[in-house]
Amino acid sequence: MEFNIENLVRDNIKKMTPYSSARHEFSGDATIFLDANENSFGSPLTENYNRYPDPIQSKLKEKISSIKGVPSQNIFLGNGSDEAIDLLFRIFCNPGKDNVIIFPPTYGMYEVCAAMNDVQVKKVPLLENFQLNLERIETAIDPDTKLIFVCSPNNPTGNSISRNDIEVLLNNFDGLVVIDEAYINYAKQKTFIPELTEYPNLVILQTLSKAWGLAGLRLGMAFAGQPIINYLNKIKYPYNINTATQQLAIEALGNISSVNNWTKTTVEQKEWLQQELLRLPFTQTVYPSDANFILTKMTGASAIYSYLADKGIIVRDRSKVILCDDCLRITIGTPEENIQLIASLNAYTA
Numbered sequence: 001m002e003f004n005i006e007n008l009v010r011d012n013i014k015k016m017t018p019y020s021s022a023r024h025e026f027s028g029d030a031t032i033f034l035d036a037n038e039n040s041f042g043s044p045l046t047e048n049y050n051r052y053p054d055p056i057q058s059k060l061k062e063k064i065s066s067i068k069g070v071p072s073q074n075i076f077l078g079n080g081s082d083e084a085i086d087l088l089f090r091i092f093c094n095p096g097k098d099n100v101i102i103f104p105p106t107y108g109m110y111e112v113c114a115a116m117n118d119v120q121v122k123k124v125p126l127l128e129n130f131q132l133n134l135e136r137i138e139t140a141i142d143p144d145t146k147l148i149f150v151c152s153p154n155n156p157t158g159n160s161i162s163r164n165d166i167e168v169l170l171n172n173f174d175g176l177v178v179i180d181e182a183y184i185n186y187a188k189q190k191t192f193i194p195e196l197t198e199y200p201n202l203v204i205l206q207t208l209s210k211a212w213g214l215a216g217l218r219l220g221m222a223f224a225g226q227p228i229i230n231y232l233n234k235i236k237y238p239y240n241i242n243t244a245t246q247q248l249a250i251e252a253l254g255n256i257s258s259v260n261n262w263t264k265t266t267v268e269q270k271e272w273l274q275q276e277l278l279r280l281p282f283t284q285t286v287y288p289s290d291a292n293f294i295l296t297k298m299t300g301a302s303a304i305y306s307y308l309a310d311k312g313i314i315v316r317d318r319s320k321v322i323l324c325d326d327c328l329r330i331t332i333g334t335p336e337e338n339i340q341l342i343a344s345l346n347a348y349t350a
């Protein structure tokens with residue numbers, strides 16, 4: 001297999017001239033900025049946000065680079081990983097012609113972005129054990145297949161996808177394999193980051209929205225070879241990461257220890273919740289989880305969902321999702337929240 005990104009990128013994306021912002025064109029030292037039509041006086045806030053943010057997020061990327069062990073030029077930052085997902089469609093998938101492959105049940109945004117971009121989605125459901133169906137994937141791939149999305153650990157099933165199976169895709173598919181590692185901090189499996197140097201067709205997505213506790217800031221990361229990163233930068237909105245997010249993310253990334261503690265507690269709490277859920281008379285299955293949530297099959301799941309909602313406890317009803325009949329997805333809360341959840345479930349009678 002010969003990977004050449006130029007064969008994959010849409011013609012219009014190759015040909016277009018990207019927007020060149022004022023802050024992009026001048027990168028030297030200066031004290032008076034009259035180039036971007038900003039308000040030179042300040043902002044009606046204690047912090048000033050009157051200046052446009054750094055369009056390439058240099059400082060933040062340096063910080064992420066040192067934590068993740070990925071050179072800055074192999075990092076793209078987006079307004080959530082959702083932005084990176086959307087941009088991958090726009091770079092690689094010709095609307096009305098190309099297709100992508102996803103493995104349901106999985107994260108909903110791949111399909112939403114495909115629909116938005118008028119791109120066909122080929123669905124190859126996971127096997128009963130929630131692993132890849134490699135034979136059916138092989139027959140689904142055609143010359144117009146540009147992207148394959150692998151969510152690992154997978155949402156909503158919680159399991160990690162077999163590393164060997166992902167490597168089979170990376171070695172045999174000449175489009176891009178996008179591995180969504182949103183939950184990697186909770187997983188026993190290792191990240192694919194060390195494999196970036198080996199596979200030019202690999203894109204890894206991570207996010208500050210889960211283990212880092214920063215869903216409200218909206219910061220997603222894509223790690224990939226430079227040709228892919230260059231195209232993401234070419235078509236992104238010039239100031240896609242706002243100043244507040246850049247500053248706060250740099251500050252947060254300096255506080256690794258609290259994040260590590262929460263992650264450890266979450267994993268301990270998950271084990272406790274799994275035991276408690278198994279004790280309930282209506283629980284059929286508690287699936288193994290490498291994430292910060294548990295998928296569980298319960299007799300009358302939708303009724304249990306409504307019962308909990310009436311008590312002010314909201315879980316995710318996945319009972320209508322393929323392979324998830326009668327399943328609820330429950331995020332691990334604080335110890336106090338988990339105790340309340342179990343107390344309510346213990347009091348439930350169908």
Ligand SMILES: *Cc1c(COP(=O)(O)O)cnc(C)c1O
Nearest residue numbers: 080081082107155182207209220
């Ligand atoms: C939560 C989640 C994300 C996070 O998306 P952001 O836009 O970064 O908040 C990405 N992928 C999966 C599978 C998720 O569950």
